[in-house]
Amino acid sequence: MPAPLLVTFVASGAGDRRIDRIEAVRGTGLEHAACLAVVEGTRGDGPAGVRWNLRGVTSSLGYTTETERRILVARQPELGRPQATKAALIPIRKREEWWALAQDKRRAILELRSQHISTGVKNLPAVARRLIHCRDLGEPFDFLTWFEYAPEDADAFEELVGRLRETEEWSYVEREVDVRVMRGTSTSSPSRA
Amino acid sequence: MPAPLLVTFVASGAGDRRIDRIEAVRGTGLEHAACLAVVEGTRGDGPAGVRWNLRGVTSSLGYTTETERRILVARQPELGRPQATKAALIPIRKREEWWALAQDKRRAILELRSQHISTGVKNLPAVARRLIHCRDLGEPFDFLTWFEYAPEDADAFEELVGRLRETEEWSYVEREVDVRVMRGTSTSSPSRA
Secondary structure, rough: OOOOOOOEEEEOOOOOEEHHHHEEOOOOOOOOEEEEEEEEEOOOOOOOOOEEEEEOOOOOOOOOOOOHHHHHHHHOOOOOOOOEEEEEEEEEEEOOOHHHHHHHHHHHHHHHHHHHHHHHHHOOHHHHHHHHEEEHHHOOEEEEEEEEOOHHHHHHHHHHHHHHHHHOOHHHHEEEEEEEEEOOOOOOOOEEO | OOOOOOOEEEEOOOOOEEEEEEEEEOOOOOOOOOOOEEEEOOOOOOOOOOOOEEEEEOOOOOOOHHHHHHHHHOOOOOOOOOOOOHHHEEEEEEEEHHHHHOHHHHHHHHHHOOOHHHHHOOOOOEEEEEEEEEEHOOOOOEEEEEEEOOOHHHHHHHHHHHHOOOOHHHHEEEOOOEEEEOOOOOOOEEEEE
16 A cells, blocks of 8 residues: 555536535535546645535555455455446545544444445445545545446445445444536546646 | 644744754654744644644544553543653654554554553553654654653653564654653643644
8 A cells, every 4th residue: 555645626617527416415515516626646726616625645444454455455446447437425524422432442333333344345346446534634524435436336336325324333424425426538547646 | 532633843942842862763863953842733833943843633543442442541641740841752654564454453563462552551650642643644754652751750661662662563663753852940731722
């Protein structure tokens, strides 16, 4: 795993992904915009007319065991597959009660009782995923979760998201927004600045 | 535990703690300065003539179990005790190999094989501690560790630091600097901006 990579999601009038919808799942939503751009490596303030931007870093694995890591590495696809024209940006913030728990208590809720990791594995290799950490950066969310999938895998992805939202872990989520985007004719992977 | 608190250590010609020595334990050291100030809550760029500053955030517990957390909460003293006139700032960066390990592997090295948490517990309540995370912030170190102790506990503290440096965990440390400071006549706790 490389050193933390800064990733910024920029919502504005321009960008290579069109925003289909923005849904406030829990708490305050995000302002609507026409397009979303994914910028790696710089602050990525983007073009003029930015409605919002969210940034964070790829980081080390907070809960995943070595056994789970091996399964993920073997089965999860790379970002930027040409056929994965659909994507979801789901920013999440958890309550202070969650962060006050010791590490083993959080792991027990996340995997033993909520099957977060094993549920995600069931959707591999259809859904490519990236977890971006932003709690330590003073951002409005704790995580920015990003998923890329092909139109024919959309139903399976909806089922995955629905199952996770019913878990004990999700009772700790106090803010969640669901941003769905569709790539245009371009099949390029996220730009690296 | 409150939301992440930004903490900045500012080395310059002014500040309520006098720097006794700065030792490069592993890798590149830090420039010498006369004084160190601890600033909470803002970027804390400090007075003119800043030699260096290091910032990070208090964060959730990365490895501590609930059992260990209860012991720590029961035994660890608050920061800012009047008698704890000595302090150490020990910034640490670990190799990429460490961060590439799954969470259970890092926990096994840190506690099962290196007794990091239990070694620290042995020095309670003599040494007050604060762990500041900065890897996700793009800072030159991964952690800023901060310890406050009374002069009569200095030998016990040196023994603690020496034991940790001999552990398997420490073989993953690629940069470490040891900054020792002494408080002046003031007995105030760190300033909150």
